[in-house]
Structure formats: C-alpha cells, structure tokens
Amino acid sequence: MALIVQKFGGSSVSDAEKIKHVAARILQTQAQGNDVCVVVSAMGDTTDDLVDLADSVSSKRDSREMDMLLTAGERISMSVLAMAIQEQGGKAKSFTGYQAGISTDSDHGSARIWKIEPVRIREALKAGEVAIVAGFQGFSFETGDVTTLGRGGSDTTAVALASALNADVCEIYSDVDGVYTADPRIVPRARKLAQIDIESMLELSSSGAKILYIRAVEFARRHGVPLRVRSTFSADSGTLVYTTKPGDEMEEPVVSGVTTDDTQSKITIIGLPDIPGKAAEVFQIVAEAGVNIDMIVQNSSSQDTQLSDISITLPHSERPKVVEALRSKQAEVGFEGVSYDDEIGKLSIVGAGMKTSSGVSAKLFGALARAGINIEMISTSEIRVSVITRASQLKDATRAVHTAFELDAADTAIIYAGTGR
Numbered sequence: 001m002a003l004i005v006q007k008f009g010g011s012s013v014s015d016a017e018k019i020k021h022v023a024a025r026i027l028q029t030q031a032q033g034n035d036v037c038v039v040v041s042a043m044g045d046t047t048d049d050l051v052d053l054a055d056s057v058s059s060k061r062d063s064r065e066m067d068m069l070l071t072a073g074e075r076i077s078m079s080v081l082a083m084a085i086q087e088q089g090g091k092a093k094s095f096t097g098y099q100a101g102i103s104t105d106s107d108h109g110s111a112r113i114w115k116i117e118p119v120r121i122r123e124a125l126k127a128g129e130v131a132i133v134a135g136f137q138g139f140s141f142e143t144g145d146v147t148t149l150g151r152g153g154s155d156t157t158a159v160a161l162a163s164a165l166n167a168d169v170c171e172i173y174s175d176v177d178g179v180y181t182a183d184p185r186i187v188p189r190a191r192k193l194a195q196i197d198i199e200s201m202l203e204l205s206s207s208g209a210k211i212l213y214i215r216a217v218e219f220a221r222r223h224g225v226p227l228r229v230r231s232t233f234s235a236d237s238g239t240l241v242y243t244t245k246p247g248d249e250m251e252e253p254v255v256s257g258v259t260t261d262d263t264q265s266k267i268t269i270i271g272l273p274d275i276p277g278k279a280a281e282v283f284q285i286v287a288e289a290g291v292n293i294d295m296i297v298q299n300s301s302s303q304d305t306q307l308s309d310i311s312i313t314l315p316h317s318e319r320p321k322v323v324e325a326l327r328s329k330q331a332e333v334g335f336e337g338v339s340y341d342d343e344i345g346k347l348s349i350v351g352a353g354m355k356t357s358s359g360v361s362a363k364l365f366g367a368l369a370r371a372g373i374n375i376e377m378i379s380t381s382e383i384r385v386s387v388i389t390r391a392s393q394l395k396d397a398t399r400a401v402h403t404a405f406e407l408d409a410a411d412t413a414i415i416y417a418g419t420g421r
C-alpha cells in the first residue's frame with residue numbers, strides 16, 4: 001500500500017465533465033490499494049479571470065486582498081471535486097491551505113512555505129477518505145492572513161505535502177503526457193521524455209517550461225521527493241523526474257530540451273563611466289527596487305570616451321519601476337541615458353550532457369544563423385545556453401533549434417486540454 005499525492009492542474013478540472021473524470025481516476029488509484037491525497041488548482045483560467053476582475057475595479061492590486069480573492073478559485077474546485085467523488089460512491093473531504101496546516105511567510109503573492117503540519121490530512125487518510133487540498137495557498141504564521149505561493153504554485157503545494165506526508169510519489173497531472181523536449185504548443189513535433197534529471201528540470205522550469213513550477217522542482221530536489229509528470233487524459237506513464245539516476249547506465253542527453261520565455265524586457269544603461277564602482281552603483285539602484293535580474297551584458301568601453309553600456313533583462317512587469325529608479329539617479333551616477341525594449345524573447349537549451357560535450361554553442365548559433373535570426377545577448381550556465389532574440393522570431397527560432405539538435409519526434413504531440421494561457 002502506497003501513499004500517493006496527485007496534483008491536478010487547472011486544465012484538468014476546467015468543467016464538470018473533467019472534474020467527474022478526475023474523480024473516477026482518483027477512485028481508481030484508491031481502489032488499487034493506495035492512500036490518495038489530492039491537490040487541485042482553480043478551474044481552467046479562473047485565476048486569470050479573477051486577476052482581470054481585480055484590475056477592473058482597482059489599479060493597485062492590493063496584495064493582501066489579491067490573495068484573498070485568488071484563493072477563492074481553488075476553494076471552488078476542491079469542494080466540487082469532493083462532491084463528485086462522493087457521488088461516485090467514494091469518501092472525500094476538502095481542505096483549505098490553512099486547514100491542511102500550510103504556514104508561510106507574509107510575502108503576499110509569492111509566499112514561501114515555512115512549515116506544514118498536515119494533521120487533518122493524516123486523519124482523513126486514516127479514515128479512508130480522499131483528502132483534497134486547495135493548491136497554491138497557505139496562511140502567514142506572522143499575521144494569520146491568507147497567502148498565495150505564486151502563479152503556478154499548486155505544484156509547490158503538492159511537492160511540499162508529499163514531503164510532509166512522506167509520500168511514495170508525487171504525481172503532477174496536466175494536459176500533456178509529460179515533460180517534452182519543447183512546449184508542444186510551439187513545437188508540434190516535441191518529444192516526450194521518459195525521464196529527466198532534476199538539475200535539468202530545474203533549468204527547464206527556470207527558463208520558461210511552465211509544465212512544472214520552479215519552486216516545486218527546487219523543493220523536490222532539496223527534500224528528495226520523487227516526481228512524475230503525467231496526463232489526466234491518457235494512461236501514458238509520463239515523465240519521471242529523478243534525483244538519483246534509476247538503474248541504467250545511459251549517458252545524459254547533451255540537450256534535453258529547448259525553452260522559450262517571452263515575459264522579459266531589456267533595459268540598457270547608456271554611457272556609464274568605465275571606472276571602478278559605477279556598475280556597483282547601478283546594481284544597487286536595481287536591488288533597491290527589489291527586482292531580480294536575469295541576464296547582464298556589458299559592452300567594452302570606447303577608447304575615446306571611456307564610457308560603456310550595460311544591458312540587463314528582467315520580468316516585463318518590473319521594467320517600469322526599474323527604468324524610473326534609474327532615471328531618478330542618472331545625474332548622481334553620471335550615465336548618459338536609459339533605454340528599454342519590451343519586444344525581446346529568450347530561447348534556452350538545457351542538458352546535463354553539455355558539461356562534457358563540445359560544439360553545443362556552435363550548433364545552436366549555426367541553427368539560428370541559418371534561420372536568419374539575430375542574437376542580441378547570450379548567457380550560459382554549466383548545463384544551459386540562453387540567447388535573446390526578437391520576440392517576433394522566438395517561435396521560429398525554437399523550431400529551428402529543436403530540429404538542429406535532432407529532437408523532433410516522428411509524430412505530433414497531443415495536447416488534451418487547456419488554453420495555454
């Protein structure tokens with residue numbers, strides 16, 4: 001008898017028919033002799049709709065009230081799912097993040113889990129019930145207020161609960177058969193991976209593959225939680241995300257996947273004096289704005305002027321406040337100006353085998369050159385190479401690179417549900 005945590009994403013519970021299907025699937029797992037703890041997301045695009053609703057009455061998005069609002073989405077799906085299970089003859093009970101004992105810090109909209117004491121979940125499981133927990137929510141141990149864990153955070157709830165309950169496996173159910181070599185909505189011939197090492201999965205998630213939320217992967221790595229990504233709508237065994245390599249001696253693939261990210265902007269600080277301390281002043285301003293930057297590139301200064309340019313990339317949503325902060329300190333720091341560009345796209349290739357293999361960058365840049373795509377910035381880690389291109393060319397670039405690394409499958413990937421929003 002195993003304890004299984006199953007998480008169903010918004011696309012898996014987007015209407016009554018799908019919720020009934022999920023209920024049947026859960027009962028099947030239970031009938032095979034397992035204890036089942038379920039984590040659900042809000043139905044379909046409910047969370048986005050709630051954000052739009054807030055925007056229609058307020059320009060501020062008060063963070064405490066936003067969390068109160070957004071957590072309502074998961075309360076709907078968890079209770080409806082519990083009733084669907086009961087209707088099919090099973091026993092089920094739903095729990096909010098608070099009732100499941102998930103306490104967090106007070107960082108509304110992006111709270112971090114502090115502790116999980118799933119007393120009521122254990123009780124429900126002991127009583128033979130399916131315990132259904134609302135994803136993506138907790139409560140602040142400091143203020144008692146309701147918090148959310150960041151968009152896509154139901155994955156984190158599932159992994160954290162699996163760890164707290166010492167579950168045998170955490171299964172993430174979505175609208176595709178597993179983790180693919182690229183987003184199948186962009187690359188139709190993306191190939192499903194039977195397994196992937198957790199380090200590569202972390203890089204895929206952090207560079208734009210939204211199939212798994214980065215914080216969930218981080219949590220799984222830190223606590224050794226076995227993860228499997230599967231489809232709600234097929235019997236496919238999905239993708240195993242492993243911390244310790246299972247059995248076989250196969251080498252890691254050089255490139256496991258290609259990701260895209262069109263949510264970034266570029267800011268360039270123009271004409272910065274090329275003397276010690278100036279870059280530090282610039283990054284101090286960015287840090288004070290509370291922004292996490294992704295890439296940094298400095299152009300070498302020209303001999304006559306001794307001035308250089310620094311470009312950074314960061315999330316779209318943070319761009320206005322950073323530009324404003326930099327402009328307010330322009331005279332003080334002594335640079336010539338600030339420009340920005342919201343039309344950039346980031347493409348990354350990720351693979352654990354890159355560490356020990358040469359020619360990867362040459363192949364990447366060759367493929368982009370043949371497709372007529374200009375590279376504007378480059379950054380690398382041990383197992384990732386990322387480039388900035390025009391946003392309008394990002395999809396073509398992804399398909400060209402996917403083909404160049406021989407990742408194309410014979411058949412088209414199936415997308416069972418969801419809107420991709």
Ligand code: ADP
Nearest residue numbers: 009010011174175179180182183185209210211
């Ligand atoms: P859910 O509703 O289950 O939370 P999400 O929309 O958050 O689903 O994530 C699933 C989607 O992630 C897929 O439909 C797919 O378009 C997208 N995706 C992006 N990159 C990948 C990838 N490498 N492998 C699989 N899916 C991916």
Ligand code: ASP
Nearest residue numbers: 041047136151152153154
């Ligand atoms: N419903 C939340 C969101 O849309 C959390 C999740 O689905 O993981 O971001």
Ligand code: MG
Nearest residue numbers: 009152210211
């Ligand atoms: Mg998701």
